[in-house]
Amino acid sequence: MALNFHQLHIFYTVADKGSFSAAAQALFMTQPAVTMQVKALEEYFGSKVFSRTTKKIELTEAGRALLPYALRSIELMKETEAGMTKYTHMLQGRLQLGASLTMGEYILPHLLGPFGIQYPNISVSMKVMNTTQILEEIVHHQLNFGLVEAPIDHPDVQTEAVMKDELMLILPTTHELASKPFISWTDVIAYPFILREQGSGTRRVMEEELLRNGHDPTSLNIVMELGNTGAIKSAVEANLGITILSKSAVKHELALGLLTTKMIEGIRFTRSFYSIYLRSTLLPLSAAAFLGFIREQDENQRRLEHDHS
Amino acid sequence: MALNFHQLHIFYTVADKGSFSAAAQALFMTQPAVTMQVKALEEYFGSKVFSRTTKKIELTEAGRALLPYALRSIELMKETEAGMTKYTHMLQGRLQLGASLTMGEYILPHLLGPFGIQYPNISVSMKVMNTTQILEEIVHHQLNFGLVEAPIDHPDVQTEAVMKDELMLILPTTHELASKPFISWTDVIAYPFILREQGSGTRRVMEEELLRNGHDPTSLNIVMELGNTGAIKSAVEANLGITILSKSAVKHELALGLLTTKMIEGIRFTRSFYSIYLRSTLLPLSAAAFLGFIREQDENQRRLEHDHS
DNA sequence: TAAAAATACTCCATAGGTATTTTAT
DNA sequence: ATAAAATACCTATGGAGTATTTTTA
Numbered sequence: 001m002a003l004n005f006h007q008l009h010i011f012y013t014v015a016d017k018g019s020f021s022a023a024a025q026a027l028f029m030t031q032p033a034v035t036m037q038v039k040a041l042e043e044y045f046g047s048k049v050f051s052r053t054t055k056k057i058e059l060t061e062a063g064r065a066l067l068p069y070a071l072r073s074i075e076l077m078k079e080t081e082a083g084m085t086k087y088t089h090m091l092q093g094r095l096q097l098g099a100s101l102t103m104g105e106y107i108l109p110h111l112l113g114p115f116g117i118q119y120p121n122i123s124v125s126m127k128v129m130n131t132t133q134i135l136e137e138i139v140h141h142q143l144n145f146g147l148v149e150a151p152i153d154h155p156d157v158q159t160e161a162v163m164k165d166e167l168m169l170i171l172p173t174t175h176e177l178a179s180k181p182f183i184s185w186t187d188v189i190a191y192p193f194i195l196r197e198q199g200s201g202t203r204r205v206m207e208e209e210l211l212r213n214g215h216d217p218t219s220l221n222i223v224m225e226l227g228n229t230g231a232i233k234s235a236v237e238a239n240l241g242i243t244i245l246s247k248s249a250v251k252h253e254l255a256l257g258l259l260t261t262k263m264i265e266g267i268r269f270t271r272s273f274y275s276i277y278l279r280s281t282l283l284p285l286s287a288a289a290f291l292g293f294i295r296e297q298d299e300n301q302r303r304l305e306h307d308h309s
Numbered sequence: 310m311a312l313n314f315h316q317l318h319i320f321y322t323v324a325d326k327g328s329f330s331a332a333a334q335a336l337f338m339t340q341p342a343v344t345m346q347v348k349a350l351e352e353y354f355g356s357k358v359f360s361r362t363t364k365k366i367e368l369t370e371a372g373r374a375l376l377p378y379a380l381r382s383i384e385l386m387k388e389t390e391a392g393m394t395k396y397t398h399m400l401q402g403r404l405q406l407g408a409s410l411t412m413g414e415y416i417l418p419h420l421l422g423p424f425g426i427q428y429p430n431i432s433v434s435m436k437v438m439n440t441t442q443i444l445e446e447i448v449h450h451q452l453n454f455g456l457v458e459a460p461i462d463h464p465d466v467q468t469e470a471v472m473k474d475e476l477m478l479i480l481p482t483t484h485e486l487a488s489k490p491f492i493s494w495t496d497v498i499a500y501p502f503i504l505r506e507q508g509s510g511t512r513r514v515m516e517e518e519l520l521r522n523g524h525d526p527t528s529l530n531i532v533m534e535l536g537n538t539g540a541i542k543s544a545v546e547a548n549l550g551i552t553i554l555s556k557s558a559v560k561h562e563l564a565l566g567l568l569t570t571k572m573i574e575g576i577r578f579t580r581s582f583y584s585i586y587l588r589s590t591l592l593p594l595s596a597a598a599f600l601g602f603i604r605e606q607d608e609n610q611r612r613l614e615h616d617h618s
Numbered sequence: 619t620a621a622a623a624a625t626a627c628t629c630c631a632t633a634g635g636t637a638t639t640t641t642a643t
Numbered sequence: 644a645t646a647a648a649a650t651a652c653c654t655a656t657g658g659a660g661t662a663t664t665t666t667t668a
Contacts, residue, residue, distance in 0.1 A: 001657085002591065003386055005313050020623060033659050035624060040657095044594065045393050046400030046430070054622045054667050062396030069389040076385060077312055080378040084354050087371030091355030121355070282311065285353065310632085329648060342634050344649060349632095363642045363647045 001040060005073055010037045011049060011063075012070040013280055018057055026156070026280040028141055074282075081285060085292030092121040093286035098137055098146040103273060104128035106205055107163070108147070115293050122286045138278060145287040146276040158279045162294050167209055167269030168261035170236055170243045170250055177242070177262065184265045185215050192223040192241035194232050206244055213267045233259065244269075314386055316350045317379040319343055320358060322589055324376055327366055335465070335589040337450055383591075390594060394601030401430040402595035407446060407455040412582060413437035415514055416472070417456070424602050431595045447587060454596040455585040467588045471603050476518055476578030477570035479545055479552045479559055486551070486571065493574045494524050501532040501550035503541050515553055522576045542568065553578075560609075 014023040014034060024031040042048050049063035059067065099108055104126060112124060127134075127143065134146040139156060151159045169188060171178050177187060196203040207217040223241050226232050229249050236243055237258050253259040275291055277283055283291070323332040323343060333340040351357050358372035368376065408417055413435060421433060436443075436452065443455040448465060460468045478497060480487050486496060505512040516526040532550050535541050538558050545552055546567050562568040584600055586592055592600070 002315065003389065004315065006311065006658095008389075021621090030660060031623070032625080032661085036658070039624090043401075045397050046594075047393075047396040047398065052623070054620095054624095054665090056668090057623090060396075062393065065396060066389070066393060069385070069392060073382075073385055073389070076378070076382055080312065080317075080375070080382070083378060084356075084371065084375060087356040087369075087374060088354050089356065092352075285355075315633095330646090338633095339635060340648070341636085341650080345633070348649090361648070363640090363645095363649095365643095366648090 001044065003044060005077055007037045007041045007044075008066075008070040008073045009077075009282070010034055011041055011066065012074060014038060014050065014057070015059055015063065015067055015070075016280075020052075020057070028281065077282060081283070081288045082292065085285075085289045086296075088285060088289045088292075089118055090121060091119055091285060091289055093123075093284065095122055095124045095145065095284075095286040095290055096143045097124060097126045097287075097290070098134035098143040099126055099128050100131055100134070100148045101128055102149060102205070103147045107165075107273065111294065111297065114297075115290065118293065119286075119289060122289065124290075135276065138276060141278075141281075144277065144284050145290065148274050148276060149271070151274050152276050156279050157276050160275050161272045162275045162291070163273045163298050165246050165248065165271055165273075167206060167244050168247050169264050170233075170245050171260050171262060172237055172239050173257055173260050174239065175242065175260075178260050182265050183262050185267065188242070188264060189219050189221055191221065193220045194224040194226065194235050194241040194243045195220075195222065196229070196232065197225045197227055209269045210244075210267075213269070215267070310349060310353065312353060314382055316346045316353075317375075317382045318386075318591070319346045320350055320372075320375065321379040321383060323347060323359065323366070324368055324372065324379075325589075329361075329366070337590065386591060390592070390597045391601065394594075394598045395605075397594060397598045397601075398427055399430060400428055400594060400598055402432075402593065404431055404433045404454065404593075404595040404599055405452045406433060406435045406599070407443035407452040408435055408437050409440055409443070409457045410437055411458060411514075412456045416474075416582065420603065420606065423606075424599065427602065428595075428598060431598065433599075444585065447585060450587075450590075453586065453593050454599065457583050457585060458580070460583050461585050465588050466585050469584050469600075470581045471584045471600070472582045472607050474555050474557065474580055474582075476515060476553050477556050478573050479542075479554050480569050480571060481546055481548050482566055482569050483548065484551065484569075487569050491574050492571050494576065497551070497573060498528050498530055500530065502529045503533040503535065503544050503550040503552045504529075504531065505538070505541065506534045506536055518578045519553075519576075522578070524576070 010023065010027060013027055014020055017023045017026060020034045020038070021031045024034045027034065038049065045062060045066075047062040048060050049066055051058050051060050097108075105128070108126060112126070115122075116124070127137075129137075131148045131150065131152070134143065134148060135152060135154065135157065137143040138146050139154070147162070151161070153159075169177075169183060177183055177191065180187070195206065210217045224235060226235060229245065232243050232245070233250060233253055235241060237253065247254075247261055250259050250261065254261065275294070277287065319332065319336060322336055323329055326332045326335060329343045329347070330340045333343045336343065347358065354371060354375075356371040357369050358375055360367050360369050406417075414437070417435060421435070424431075425433070436446075438446075440457045440459065440461070443452065443457060444461060444463065444466065446452040447455050448463070456471070460470070462468075478486075478492060484500075486492055486500065489496070504515065519526045533544060535544060538554065541552050541554070542559060542562055544550060546562065556563075556570055559568050559570065563570065584603070586596065
């Protein structure tokens with residue numbers, strides 16, 4: 001047999017965990033299988049890579065030499081998969097996704113549609129639960145991927161900020177506030193305000209964020225409540241009022257110069273989301289594709305923002 | 310199946326050769342096997358990597374993206390094997406070595422002994438033939454490794470300079486020529502000279518090199534002909550005469566300060582040897598071990614030379 | 619004596635081979 | 644028409660599992 005990624009991956013995991021059984025668990029295989037692969041590696045190189053007693057395992061000189069190569073090969077595998085996600089449109093597979101309440105309720109529905117179009121052969125199953133439960137299921141290989149609202153500190157889990165969403169004040173380009181350099185909360189409540197109907201997710205997020213920033217949503221001068229974001233944007237364009245929406249919701253109108261976004265003095269409506277997944281196991285390609293997809297969305301948004309900054 | 314070196318290697322070879330059949334030949338496997346592995350890779354990524362008609366093969370966008378990763382993975386494999394040769398002492402295997410006449414007659418006998426001690430489980434078979442024949446057998450997988458006297462220019466063959474041997478004038482540290490900054494051929498023939506007996510390989514190499522540099526070996530003032538290099542060194546140490554030997558033959562005496570080496574004005578007894586092997590196929594570990602072994606010898610020599618320069 | 623690793627065995631997936639068919643120039 | 648890739652089919656190997664034994668702290 002020739003040298004291969006798989007054995008190096010197993011070798012690395014054993015070295016990392018300091019035990020064959022622990023590595024087996026992390027790799028979701030049995031201990032004898034791990035023993036076998038390490039043995040094969042040792043036969044290949046004609047040299048033991050671990051000096052082992054039942055209680056303690058230690059890298060030999062050869063093992064210490066091999067370790068950095070093994071690490072690099074794992075990195076390279078991950079890079080390769082990440083670099084290839086753009087081309088995985090017809091990929092088959094199953095994506096088992098855990099999402100926090102907010103993620104699952106307000107963000108993912110808008111992502112899963114387009115994702116399903118791009119990847120018609122990946123079946124996505126999403127479970128909405130709290131962060132602790134998601135973490136638990138990821139560690140036990142019940143889920144291969146999670147999206148949560150706070151970074152996770154766990155040695156086996158990789159956390160990465162994947163989306164930044166920012167709510168902004170949305171005005172017609174011609175609005176008198178558009179030329180004002182600094183806009184305060186007092187300015188905002190002085191003008192007619194348009195928003196989504198009571199009970200909508202978008203409205204709830206907006207109100208929660210306002211409260212978090214110490215402002216009372218009921219002090220807004222609400223002139224209109226509309227059933228969808230498109231209607232709100234049209235109303236603002238028609239100069240019927242102003243609103244607060246996520247920047248990404250108005251990217252087209254920004255591009256066309258119909259609307260402008262403004263920050264409100266002393267208020268920051270930013271939040272990040274975090275992808276979490278097992279460090280030890282290679283992310284399934286379907287999950288890698290999803291992660292790539294999310295990053296792409298994020299990039300597009302960022303690029304648009306940049307074009308109009 | 311997970312991503313692996315093997316498939317990337319095959320993919321790269323197909324891209325490199327521009328044909329499945331050619332790649333199969335280079336990889337020493339059959340065309341259907343190559344087709345299979347490429348297909349598996351394409352299924353893995355959910356995307357074709359080649360657009361193929363029977364006459365022409367072309368990388369798709371995905372293929373172009375994958376190519377650099379494949380190359381890197383091959384490089385990494387090679388690096389890993391090269392980096393691990395130091396630890397492959399108990400390696401099993403067969404090394405089929407082709408060597409040019411000079412290599413096989415004068416150099417290899419001195420290397421194969423120590424190599425056999427370090428690698429008792431590698432059986433070495435050496436074939437002495439001319440460079441063209443060696444090249445031929447390497448390309449057709451009859452030999453996995455060759456050592457020749459000139460660099461080879463062939464697209465599928467990797468050439469690397471592996472040993473530099475230099476003959477030097479050897480003197481006792483106390484000899485009056487030792488303090489002379491420049492030594493000419495006239496100086497050399499003015500002093501008693503010691504060398505190996507007629508018919509010895511070392512003597513033959515030395516005489517050939519002298520002739521190549523335009524000097525007549527018979528003009529030497531020969532006072533002694535001895536049966537082995539050790540005896541010659543002792544004789545020179547005892548101030549019975551001077552000699553010409555390869556630098557590496559006197560490294561211990563140089564280190565101990567018993568002898569000095571000098572260049573002879575206008576004469577350069579240098580020559581390089583070259584290892585040659587197939588670029589497309591991964592060098593068998595036994596061959597890699599041998600290459601590493603040769604490099605090590607070379608390094609030791611170089612280091613010693615440096616210490617006394 | 620109680621864990622962790624090694625061994626024995628069984629089974630199945632898959633890689634590779636041979637023979638053949640399809641395809642595109 | 645021909646050369647190259649794809650397909651069909653078969654075999655053998657080896658990777659992974661379960662069950663068990665060996666090892667050493």
